[in-house]
Amino acid sequence: MPNLIAVLTLLNDRGVPYLIHTKRTHAQAHYLANVLQEFSSFQPAELINLGESHAEASVIRQEIQTIAKPLTGRVGMNYTGGTKVMAVHAYRAIEAVQPNAEFSYLDSNTLELMIDEDVAPSLRFKVSPPLTLEQLFRLHGLSWQPNNPPGDCPIQPEAATRLVQFYQSHDLRKAWQHWCHRTLRPQTKDAYNHWRTEAELEKVSPLAIASLPSVIREDLFAAYLHANTQELWLQAAPKLGFNGITQFCAWLNGTWLEHYTLSEAQRIAPLLNIHDSRISFNIRDPLKPYQDWAKFEFDVAFMQGYHLFALSCTTATGRSQCKEKLMEASVRARQLGGSEARIALVCCYQHPDSLRSELEVATRNRRIAVFGRSDLPILGQKIVNWVKQNG
Numbered sequence: 001m002p003n004l005i006a007v008l009t010l011l012n013d014r015g016v017p018y019l020i021h022t023k024r025t026h027a028q029a030h031y032l033a034n035v036l037q038e039f040s041s042f043q044p045a046e047l048i049n050l051g052e053s054h055a056e057a058s059v060i061r062q063e064i065q066t067i068a069k070p071l072t073g074r075v076g077m078n079y080t081g082g083t084k085v086m087a088v089h090a091y092r093a094i095e096a097v098q099p100n101a102e103f104s105y106l107d108s109n110t111l112e113l114m115i116d117e118d119v120a121p122s123l124r125f126k127v128s129p130p131l132t133l134e135q136l137f138r139l140h141g142l143s144w145q146p147n148n149p150p151g152d153c154p155i156q157p158e159a160a161t162r163l164v165q166f167y168q169s170h171d172l173r174k175a176w177q178h179w180c181h182r183t184l185r186p187q188t189k190d191a192y193n194h195w196r197t198e199a200e201l202e203k204v205s206p207l208a209i210a211s212l213p214s215v216i217r218e219d220l221f222a223a224y225l226h227a228n229t230q231e232l233w234l235q236a237a238p239k240l241g242f243n244g245i246t247q248f249c250a251w252l253n254g255t256w257l258e259h260y261t262l263s264e265a266q267r268i269a270p271l272l273n274i275h276d277s278r279i280s281f282n283i284r285d286p287l288k289p290y291q292d293w294a295k296f297e298f299d300v301a302f303m304q305g306y307h308l309f310a311l312s313c314t315t316a317t318g319r320s321q322c323k324e325k326l327m328e329a330s331v332r333a334r335q336l337g338g339s340e341a342r343i344a345l346v347c348c349y350q351h352p353d354s355l356r357s358e359l360e361v362a363t364r365n366r367r368i369a370v371f372g373r374s375d376l377p378i379l380g381q382k383i384v385n386w387v388k389q390n391g
Helices: 002-010 021-036 057-068 083-099 133-138 157-166 170-188 198-202 214-224 234-240 245-265 319-340 352-363 373-390
Strands: 020-021 045-050 076-078 100-106 112-115 121-126 276-279 282-284 300-304 307-313 341-346 369-371
Touching: 002 021, 002 076, 002 100, 002 112, 002 341, 020 021, 020 057, 021 133, 045 057, 076 083, 083 100, 121 214, 133 300, 133 319, 157 170, 157 214, 157 245, 157 307, 157 373, 170 214, 198 245, 234 245, 245 276, 245 300, 245 307, 245 373, 300 319, 307 319, 307 373, 319 341, 319 352, 341 352, 341 373, 352 369
Parallel strands: 020 045, 076 100, 307 341, 341 369
Antiparallel strands: 100 112, 112 121, 276 300, 300 307
16 A cells, blocks of 8 residues: 555656565565556556565665666655565665665655655655545455445435434334344344345245334334335335345344445545445455455445545444454454554444543554444534544
8 A cells, every 4th residue: 555655646657666575475566566557647567576585685685776777767766565674775775776766655644655855854745646445455456246346325324314313212222123133033034144035035024013113113114115104015125225135134134324324424525535435345355266255344434535444333232242343343444454544433332432442452543433322313523523533
């Protein structure tokens, strides 16, 4: 990521990026070169493989000087992505044969690109070249599953908003959870707790909803989900915007919170220059081709420039469940977005501040956010505050 940002920010039109790497970072160099191919203003990247010589000073200097000495025009080196040994000796090597070369470093704490100066303080300036979420994944050798890309449009956001309002009431929340546990799941899941096949779900009888409070039956089911006040037909899923009954069942079971979160992120996007936001990341990992699918532990993500904001969502109210959810999301988000990635948990826990304090220590990250049940009705504003504090 830091090297990609440096190329997009500093390389002149028709310039050539040289990606100096070792055997251990060979794959990452190829991923970066592939993403750079999408930017037609640059020449194709040239990959320089130092093999096993990641700590051999003489080899590093010799190989890099062989490349750098004949270069004409302006020459720059970005050393953010290198190890300390590679960075030091590459710096010295280029400085020796290109005395007018410029050296840059991306500061992940301030999100500033720094241009080294000999006797004066480094030049520092904010950079925010826009990257898409797809480019970010591809930068790590990951891609969408062709038949199951992440969604960019929330499903039934108005209905999800009503559920957010219901969850502010202890009695309504308990009634909804009880219905999911006693009615929805027994009729739509198998003995292994997996959703039944679409063919099986097509044959499921209408679900009884008469036991729910009238406000839920009237203001949610009848108003938004093509039901009457007594029964719900799962087969109405396509008319409601779902791609199948399975997705409808998952929405009822809790992913409504993800769709609500995405709708709130998109609502406030113009205020924050958010240019790409998506939901439900099922990815193809080239290192695990035998897997039919793999779901990332964060559920909603958006990009502000090259800056990744990842939100993990759960309707769980238990502290341990919420903590585990955010810990998993933190690992994945930092894997993709580096130190610049910001992670948040959207949950139904009633003491989000104490959970956030605990997680700051556990993750060694003081820029995480936890939004609890009482935050949900004003989630959009909460996200605005979070992004402004961490952008």
